[in-house]
Amino acid sequence: MAEDSPKDDELAGTEQPFVQHLMELRDRLVKAMIAIAVAAIALSLYPGPAELYDLMAAPLVAHLPKGATLIATSVISPFMVPLKIMMVAALLLALPFVLWQVWAFVAPGLYMHEKKLVLPLVISSTVLFFIGVAFCYFFVFGQVFKFIQSFAPKSITAAPDIEAYLGFVINMFIAFGMAFEVPIVVIVLARMNIVTIQKLKDFRGYFVVLAFIIAAIVTPPDVVSQLALAIPMCLLYEIGIWAAQVFIKHTQAPDAETAGTP
Numbered sequence: 001m002a003e004d005s006p007k008d009d010e011l012a013g014t015e016q017p018f019v020q021h022l023m024e025l026r027d028r029l030v031k032a033m034i035a036i037a038v039a040a041i042a043l044s045l046y047p048g049p050a051e052l053y054d055l056m057a058a059p060l061v062a063h064l065p066k067g068a069t070l071i072a073t074s075v076i077s078p079f080m081v082p083l084k085i086m087m088v089a090a091l092l093l094a095l096p097f098v099l100w101q102v103w104a105f106v107a108p109g110l111y112m113h114e115k116k117l118v119l120p121l122v123i124s125s126t127v128l129f130f131i132g133v134a135f136c137y138f139f140v141f142g143q144v145f146k147f148i149q150s151f152a153p154k155s156i157t158a159a160p161d162i163e164a165y166l167g168f169v170i171n172m173f174i175a176f177g178m179a180f181e182v183p184i185v186v187i188v189l190a191r192m193n194i195v196t197i198q199k200l201k202d203f204r205g206y207f208v209v210l211a212f213i214i215a216a217i218v219t220p221p222d223v224v225s226q227l228a229l230a231i232p233m234c235l236l237y238e239i240g241i242w243a244a245q246v247f248i249k250h251t252q253a254p255d256a257e258t259a260g261t262p
Helices: 006-011 015-045 049-061 077-109 112-151 162-179 182-191 197-202 204-218 223-250 254-260
Strands: none
Touching: 015 049, 015 077, 049 077, 049 112, 049 162, 077 112, 077 162, 112 162, 112 182, 112 223, 162 204, 162 223, 182 197, 182 223, 197 204, 197 223, 204 223
16 A cells, blocks of 8 residues: 655644634534524514614604604515614624624634733724714714704605615714724724834824714714714724723733843
């Protein structure tokens, strides 16, 4: 019998770990999908898709003229739109568990100092995203709709389409949720030595201009929503600079810490 070639010997034993990683990834994805499905089932039972849409539409309805309501211009919109809202809400509800599955998958391959880096970022980025969405819903929507309705001519009766409103809400949630991730971006850039803390401080003035440009692009063309997005971004940038200094200090690799000591 011919002996195995050296190339075969080099590859021996590498297939199984790779397959195991794929199987674990599959299991993590299945668990994440199950979590989203469970959240969707729970939301379908209480409060229900229709009630979820009413809750989402409440900031707009509160500022519509008396007797005005949202309308559906498509036959299946009254069914599909609440269903979409329920799925979006289920994803948000299950997001902490989904991110935990991501963390559980990558954590075994990280060093201890890297775990100190990744886990706080996963948790804080999730919390900041939810804070951004909550800020948008509880504060920004009310101010924006009030501002828009104050400019509406009395001869016009507002009757927004429910599907268009859904798209508007999702875009705004994503915009504010991502905008509140500014500290995480600043920390990662500084921790990976892409930019220094001093350069981040020097970039303050440019970031203010950039924040207002981004706000003008991703929000409706009204001054209220633009200010409501740009001002928090500037404040969060300052918080990110401060947090980056603390974060770098407490997540140094052991060899880096040793090298830094005299």
